[in-house]
Amino acid sequence: MSEIKTLEIPKWGLSMEEGTIAQWLIKEGDSFNKGDEICEIETTKIVNVLEAPFAGTLRKILAKDGDTLPVGGLIAVCAESEVSDAEIATFIASLGSSAAKAPEASSEQSKAETSAPVAEKAEQPRSVAASAPVPVKAAKGDYAVPESLQGYQTSDELFTTPHALKLAEKHNVNLAKVSGSGREGRISVQDIQKAVQDAGGQWPDVKQQTQARVVKSTADDSRVSATPVARRLAKQWGINLNDCRVSGTRGRVCKEDVEAVYYRNNPTSVNEQSAQCAVAQPQSTVTTVAMNGMRKAIASRLQAAKRNAPHFRLVVDLNVEAMQKLRKQINETVPQVKLSINDMLIKAAAAALIKVPEVNVQFDEATQSILQFSQADISVAVAIPNGLITPIVKAANQKSLAQISDDMRDLATRAKTGKLQPDEFQGGSFSISNLGMLGIKQFDAIINPPQGAIMALGASESRAVVENGNVVVREIVTATLSCDHRVIDGAVGAKFLASFKQFVENPALILV
Amino acid sequence: MSETQFDLIVIGAGPGGYVAAIRAAQLGLKTVIVEEQHLGGICLNWGCIPTKALLAGAELATQFKHAGQFGFQVPQLDFDIQKLVQHSRQVSAQLVQGIDYLLKKNQVTVFNGRAQLTAKEKIEVTDAQGNSQALSAPHIILATGAKARHVPQLPVDGAYVWSYKEALVPEQLPKSLLVVGSGAIGSEFASLYQDLGCQVTLIDLAKQILPTEDAEVAQFVRKQFEQKGMKVLTDAVVQSIQIENGQVHCVIETANDVQTIIFDHVLSAIGVQPNTEGLGLECLGVELNPQGFVAIDDYCKTNVAGLYAIGDVAGAPCLAHKASHEAMICVEKIAGVANVHSLDRSQIPGCIFTHPQVASIGLTESAAKAQNLPVRIGKFSLTANGKALAIGDACGFVKTVIHAETGELLGAHMVGHEVTEHIQGFAIAKYLEATDESLAQVIFPHPTLSEAMHESILASMQRAIHM
Numbered sequence: 001m002s003e004i005k006t007l008e009i010p011k012w013g014l015s016m017e018e019g020t021i022a023q024w025l026i027k028e029g030d031s032f033n034k035g036d037e038i039c040e041i042e043t044t045k046i047v048n049v050l051e052a053p054f055a056g057t058l059r060k061i062l063a064k065d066g067d068t069l070p071v072g073g074l075i076a077v078c079a080e081s082e083v084s085d086a087e088i089a090t091f092i093a094s095l096g097s098s099a100a101k102a103p104e105a106s107s108e109q110s111k112a113e114t115s116a117p118v119a120e121k122a123e124q125p126r127s128v129a130a131s132a133p134v135p136v137k138a139a140k141g142d143y144a145v146p147e148s149l150q151g152y153q154t155s156d157e158l159f160t161t162p163h164a165l166k167l168a169e170k171h172n173v174n175l176a177k178v179s180g181s182g183r184e185g186r187i188s189v190q191d192i193q194k195a196v197q198d199a200g201g202q203w204p205d206v207k208q209q210t211q212a213r214v215v216k217s218t219a220d221d222s223r224v225s226a227t228p229v230a231r232r233l234a235k236q237w238g239i240n241l242n243d244c245r246v247s248g249t250r251g252r253v254c255k256e257d258v259e260a261v262y263y264r265n266n267p268t269s270v271n272e273q274s275a276q277c278a279v280a281q282p283q284s285t286v287t288t289v290a291m292n293g294m295r296k297a298i299a300s301r302l303q304a305a306k307r308n309a310p311h312f313r314l315v316v317d318l319n320v321e322a323m324q325k326l327r328k329q330i331n332e333t334v335p336q337v338k339l340s341i342n343d344m345l346i347k348a349a350a351a352a353l354i355k356v357p358e359v360n361v362q363f364d365e366a367t368q369s370i371l372q373f374s375q376a377d378i379s380v381a382v383a384i385p386n387g388l389i390t391p392i393v394k395a396a397n398q399k400s401l402a403q404i405s406d407d408m409r410d411l412a413t414r415a416k417t418g419k420l421q422p423d424e425f426q427g428g429s430f431s432i433s434n435l436g437m438l439g440i441k442q443f444d445a446i447i448n449p450p451q452g453a454i455m456a457l458g459a460s461e462s463r464a465v466v467e468n469g470n471v472v473v474r475e476i477v478t479a480t481l482s483c484d485h486r487v488i489d490g491a492v493g494a495k496f497l498a499s500f501k502q503f504v505e506n507p508a509l510i511l512v
Numbered sequence: 513m514s515e516t517q518f519d520l521i522v523i524g525a526g527p528g529g530y531v532a533a534i535r536a537a538q539l540g541l542k543t544v545i546v547e548e549q550h551l552g553g554i555c556l557n558w559g560c561i562p563t564k565a566l567l568a569g570a571e572l573a574t575q576f577k578h579a580g581q582f583g584f585q586v587p588q589l590d591f592d593i594q595k596l597v598q599h600s601r602q603v604s605a606q607l608v609q610g611i612d613y614l615l616k617k618n619q620v621t622v623f624n625g626r627a628q629l630t631a632k633e634k635i636e637v638t639d640a641q642g643n644s645q646a647l648s649a650p651h652i653i654l655a656t657g658a659k660a661r662h663v664p665q666l667p668v669d670g671a672y673v674w675s676y677k678e679a680l681v682p683e684q685l686p687k688s689l690l691v692v693g694s695g696a697i698g699s700e701f702a703s704l705y706q707d708l709g710c711q712v713t714l715i716d717l718a719k720q721i722l723p724t725e726d727a728e729v730a731q732f733v734r735k736q737f738e739q740k741g742m743k744v745l746t747d748a749v750v751q752s753i754q755i756e757n758g759q760v761h762c763v764i765e766t767a768n769d770v771q772t773i774i775f776d777h778v779l780s781a782i783g784v785q786p787n788t789e790g791l792g793l794e795c796l797g798v799e800l801n802p803q804g805f806v807a808i809d810d811y812c813k814t815n816v817a818g819l820y821a822i823g824d825v826a827g828a829p830c831l832a833h834k835a836s837h838e839a840m841i842c843v844e845k846i847a848g849v850a851n852v853h854s855l856d857r858s859q860i861p862g863c864i865f866t867h868p869q870v871a872s873i874g875l876t877e878s879a880a881k882a883q884n885l886p887v888r889i890g891k892f893s894l895t896a897n898g899k900a901l902a903i904g905d906a907c908g909f910v911k912t913v914i915h916a917e918t919g920e921l922l923g924a925h926m927v928g929h930e931v932t933e934h935i936q937g938f939a940i941a942k943y944l945e946a947t948d949e950s951l952a953q954v955i956f957p958h959p960t961l962s963e964a965m966h967e968s969i970l971a972s973m974q975r976a977i978h979m
Contacts, residue, residue, distance in 0.1 A: 250950070335797035405817070409651075409817075410848070416541060419847060419850075
């Protein structure tokens with residue numbers, strides 16, 4: 001079984017707790033090299049590719065597209081082609097509950113149960129250990145060795161793992177009566193456990209026992225001397241380098257040291273459940289596309305906002321001629337800066353939010369309180385393939401137009417490449433959505449909870465307006481503010497829009 | 513109407529530009545690449561690759577010369593340079609197709625035409641028929657490369673006085689050739705033409721040929737060149753030329769005298785200059801450095817918002833692999849990939865495909881000493897290497913420059929058979945900050961030329977076994 005390896009949900013960031021399989025990039029039976037792309041895994045909003053930590057052949061996928069598993073959750077089993085399907089099935093059967101979540105588990109379990117007695121009759125210790133489910137669950141980690149198995153003695157004939165030998169001595173087990181299932185009939189702790197349990201005794205589960213011993217350092221390990229490969233493996237497996245033995249040259253933690261910790265933390269143990277996933281394709285004429293993490297987040301958050309927040313809207317037309325003139329002047333004279341009209345509207349909104357802080361709020365439903373912010377962290381909606389994300393221009397009120405412009409260029413690009421950090425799109429005190437570049441004149445936006453308001457901006461276009469009784473042509477943008485009436489009243493929203501309009505139409509004010 | 517709004521525009525499809533475009537597409541950016549001539553740039557079409565194809569022919573010529581040593585009596589050879597040129601062009605054509613395929617596969621949009629910046633984030637592409645198209649993107653990368661530099665006393669006419677381009681497609685093998693400039697390009701052509709049977713004279717202003725290489729290496733190569741019959745003049749300059757009766761009369765001034773020498777052709781290889789004209793750089797206020805290259809920061813950003821420059825147009829060393837590496841740095845930085853490191857110039861290997869070949873990385877001995885670094889030098893000659901003797905090409909050596917106190921590999925300089933393939937070993941070692949101690953512990957396979965690398969390290973520790 002030593003040639004069988006597993007793939008798990010990796011830990012990609014401090015806050016990552018679970019991952020969803022977005023898409024398998026290889027099929028069962030495909031061989032891969034170390035570093036090859038195996039599958040795409042989604043966290044809350046980022047999709048990343050799992051690279052193979054080793055070379056091998058994908059034998060069994062345990063987590064399908066769309067399945068969500070905790071970090072460390074088993075997603076596939078890999079082994080070279082010499083390993084038979086039966087051995088793979090047995091291996092899967094021996095794994096923990098994460099693999100057993102598959103719906104087909106129950107039918108496979110009955111199969112495994114029926115095969116066990118047959119194997120016992122045939123008296124083939126290897127297959128017994130391989131396919132037999134554990135009949136007795138040990139209680140409270142006690143050891144109770146039946147008399148028939150007692151009487152520890154050493155002998156040259158015995159071939160056991162050092163750990164098994166030690167435990168047998170401690171609990172007075174006669175190893176001559178235990179059949180080994182390892183290579184060349186080597187006796188493992190699992191073999192002793194099985195023999196004891198078969199004889200009606202108790203022997204605690206190996207996995208629980210080991211897990212209790214797992215110690216994980218949390219200290220910063222960035223200064224631990226390690227080879228590049230070791231550091232990368234440790235990161236992939238969520239292993240702290242402080243927990244690793246140092247056996248490499250020049251006192252460095254090397255690959256082997258990290259692997260040792262990994263195998264210590266992830267032993268394979270006998271478990272009663274099996275999870276052979278027989279794939280039964282439901283016949284359907286409808287193509288079912290698993291909603292990705294982002295789609296789900298958009299759906300649930302905006303549904304909640306629409307349901308919970310009583311929206312009201314305020315609409316205002318903005319004359320942007322002065323702003324366009326200033327923009328042109330800056331862009332033509334300063335090489336380092338390229339402002340868009342949106343960059344300037346963000347700045348104007350930030351200034352208005354500071355002036356009317358009652359709109360610069362989040363609603364904390366749990367405590368029924370309003371959180372008013374001292375700086376304007378403006379979430380800006382960015383369309384990306386198959387979704388939408390709202391990176392935040394933080395403290396926009398304190399930033400220069402050039403800084404806002406640089407921030408937006410960087411945030412929008414990284415939104416498209418999926419490289420935003422969670423703190424760059426989570427939070428924010430106000431949102432702006434601009435569909436002007438798509439030719440939209442005016443629209444209503446849904447509030448981005450827990451924020452209190454969102455502003456929808458349309459295209460900048462020439463319109464006929466009446467000024468002093470005359471019809472004149474002016475460059476106009478229509479802004480629509482959606483407010484959550486639970487925390488922002490109409491007059492407050494109107495006050496904000498008036499202030500915003502003043503900044504937009506007198507852009508010199510946003511420069512000071 | 514085709515799409516005009518992109519996430520990234522790349523101008524120039526050489527080894528900098530096409531790598532940038534493919535990497536950007538891999539990272540999810542909607543990317544367009546604009547190329548005026550051939551995909552692959554100079555490297556694939558008129559540089560690295562076609563010269564290597566010609567040099568393979570020269571290599572064969574050298575081997576025929578030494579065939580007797582291995583028991584082969586080679587009859588009078590009949591050499592058709594047209595066939596060799598044909599081979600060289602075919603290789604280029606094949607690789608260009610490969611680039612086309614790669615760009616398509618990665619869904620990079622390709623525009624054939626000349627690009628000009630019209631405003632920040634905007635360019636206009638004009639194709640050969642004169643049709644233009646405006647494109648825009650928040651990020652624009654200039655990867656327009658460089659071209660041969662010319663001086664008035666040596667006007668390139670394409671017929672008698674060549675640039676690298678004409679030297680790549682000769683109609684017949686000249687009887688005599690003057691190569692002006694002994695950098696990588698000049699030296700490679702000099703070696704190539706000499707090996708093919710032409711009488712070559714190589715001339716350089718500097719006191720040594722291969723001015724950027726370690727002095728010992730340059731001296732060794734010069735001796736090898738002279739041994740095969742090449743005339744090498746250093747500290748010398750071409751004052752003027754005149755074409756008379758289908759030949760080039762060159763007035764050459766050396767430290768000692770002035771003489772007129774007659775050649776069939778002259779190759780001007782005095783360096784390169786960046787392709788910065790006609791791009792609209794002036795109207796955006798793009799800053800250039802004193803040498804005329806586009807000025808960039810550690811991550812290839814210019815002074816203009818959203819504008820970047822990579823490869824030859826952004827400064828020396830003008831090497832394809834430096835351009836490709838900058839492409840990665842620039843695009844990954846734009847895309848927000850974690851842990852992007854700026855270019856470390858001490859990690860750029862240099863390869864010169866003369867016969868014998870030259871490869872180097874890091875500091876030369878004299879550069880290290882100029883920085884007052886305490887150094888230990890290791891040197892091992894290929895004459896003591898079993899494999900080199902067996903293949904009958906034992907001319908060359910490996911020289912390593914080690915920091916005397918930390919054991920860091922500061923530089924490595926190699927001359928000899930296929931050393932251009934071996935230098936990567938030292939490049940990896942240098943990148944991983946290997947010390948002499950760790951390199952000494954590496955097991956090098958026997959019998960290979962690479963053992964000389966090991967011995968050179970051991971020699972720096974006074975531990976060489978085979979000498």
